Amino acid sequence: MKYSALSLTILLLSSCSHFKKPMTLEEAVKMEGTDLSLQKVTSQDELVSFEVPGKLSPTINHISDKVDFYYSTIDIGASYPMECYIYKTDINPASTLKRMSEKVISDKKIVGEIAQKEIALFGAGVALEASPFMLLHTSYLTKDKKVGKLKGMIVVKDHSSAVCLHNDVGFNQTFTESFLKVAASLEVKKGKPSEPEYREVFLLKMNNIPLGFVTNSLIKAQNKTQVSIQRTSLLIPVSASEILSSDGVELEISDAKGMLTYGRYLHDGEPEKSFSIEVKTNDLKTYNVLGMVGEKTIATQLETHGIVSSYGHTKMLPRKLFEQELQQFSIPIYSPSRNPAAVGSLRTSLKSKSETGAVLRIDSGDGATTSEVDLDGTLKRSIIPAGQFELIGERVFKLGTISSPQD
Numbered sequence: 001m002k003y004s005a006l007s008l009t010i011l012l013l014s015s016c017s018h019f020k021k022p023m024t025l026e027e028a029v030k031m032e033g034t035d036l037s038l039q040k041v042t043s044q045d046e047l048v049s050f051e052v053p054g055k056l057s058p059t060i061n062h063i064s065d066k067v068d069f070y071y072s073t074i075d076i077g078a079s080y081p082m083e084c085y086i087y088k089t090d091i092n093p094a095s096t097l098k099r100m101s102e103k104v105i106s107d108k109k110i111v112g113e114i115a116q117k118e119i120a121l122f123g124a125g126v127a128l129e130a131s132p133f134m135l136l137h138t139s140y141l142t143k144d145k146k147v148g149k150l151k152g153m154i155v156v157k158d159h160s161s162a163v164c165l166h167n168d169v170g171f172n173q174t175f176t177e178s179f180l181k182v183a184a185s186l187e188v189k190k191g192k193p194s195e196p197e198y199r200e201v202f203l204l205k206m207n208n209i210p211l212g213f214v215t216n217s218l219i220k221a222q223n224k225t226q227v228s229i230q231r232t233s234l235l236i237p238v239s240a241s242e243i244l245s246s247d248g249v250e251l252e253i254s255d256a257k258g259m260l261t262y263g264r265y266l267h268d269g270e271p272e273k274s275f276s277i278e279v280k281t282n283d284l285k286t287y288n289v290l291g292m293v294g295e296k297t298i299a300t301q302l303e304t305h306g307i308v309s310s311y312g313h314t315k316m317l318p319r320k321l322f323e324q325e326l327q328q329f330s331i332p333i334y335s336p337s338r339n340p341a342a343v344g345s346l347r348t349s350l351k352s353k354s355e356t357g358a359v360l361r362i363d364s365g366d367g368a369t370t371s372e373v374d375l376d377g378t379l380k381r382s383i384i385p386a387g388q389f390e391l392i393g394e395r396v397f398k399l400g401t402i403s404s405p406q407d
Helices: 008-013 025-029 093-105 172-185 310-323
Strands: 037-042 048-054 059-064 068-074 082-087 114-127 131-142 147-157 160-167 198-206 209-220 226-237 243-254 260-268 275-281 286-293 296-303 328-333 344-353 357-363 368-374 379-386 389-400
Touching (some): 048 068, 082 172, 093 131, 093 160, 093 243, 114 147, 114 172, 131 209, 160 172, 198 379, 243 310, 310 328, 310 357
Parallel strands (some): 114 209
Antiparallel strands (some): 059 068, 082 160, 114 131, 198 389, 209 226, 243 260, 260 275, 286 296, 344 357, 357 368, 368 379
């Protein structure tokens, strides 16, 4: 997923500051770690542990500041160590990776004064099927002709996350393999969370380039209610040197019929488009909406005959399409990214069906998505229009079953 690189002519005229003896850029880029052995790392409080190839036993410290995290340095044979930050709670993957990378690049004490920078590599993938990760590499040239490359990767595993960074033009394969080992072996002990009865992971691609991922979890709660959590993260290049990040979380509680009783919606991206909104109802007729969109406060009441949750829509599909054999139906929904102060409408139309599922057209009013679903209504693949491009979501992991409302 190479996007661009610094001018080879400029780079060849530059000297690499990351090594004590002079070497060409080509030699520096090809450098990899050697004689690394698998190291077991455990925090002093024994709450965090992982394995990683390294020269020596890595250090790990618990940092309690504005944000609580664990910090580890790992010697992978380079002049500078690989650094990892481990969080016991959920964080916004794309935004966190971008901000941490930008913080390092802008620190003159670490990299010097930047003359030119470019996005060298970006993308997303899945480690061990269920743990999605993102990567962002930035090449740079300083005003005193020093060449550098900051490599960054982040993984989401259960309810914890790990971010690893390495500031060196070489050791690309070593860094990637070391990070994936951390991701695969990472264990974070904490209070036992509710286990989802259903979980799925999608990779999001544009022009066959993985830009991000979506995770969906469904947790059965009391009184036949269901808690659904959807997390979406994207890295979107807008130029050779700039990339946008987008993270979204939708938490919805549905009643036994799949109607929305509570919603919490968060989006971290461009400041004017970011939002934090809460939706509540006691009678499925009046919904109280309170939150922020950018710097604007949203406080309103929505009068309706009920709102169908995302989970409710999924479980309607088998009944509407396969049992009742409807060709089209519409439902009321709430979508703050479209209009946070109104009830929206979602129209689902059947394009074709088979023994294994169906192909649907789902129209929310501002664009239609083509979706392939299984017989139980769960999404398998989607094609979302994005200007002159298409954003394709493909399911890469599925675990458990999704129960029907009133089950």
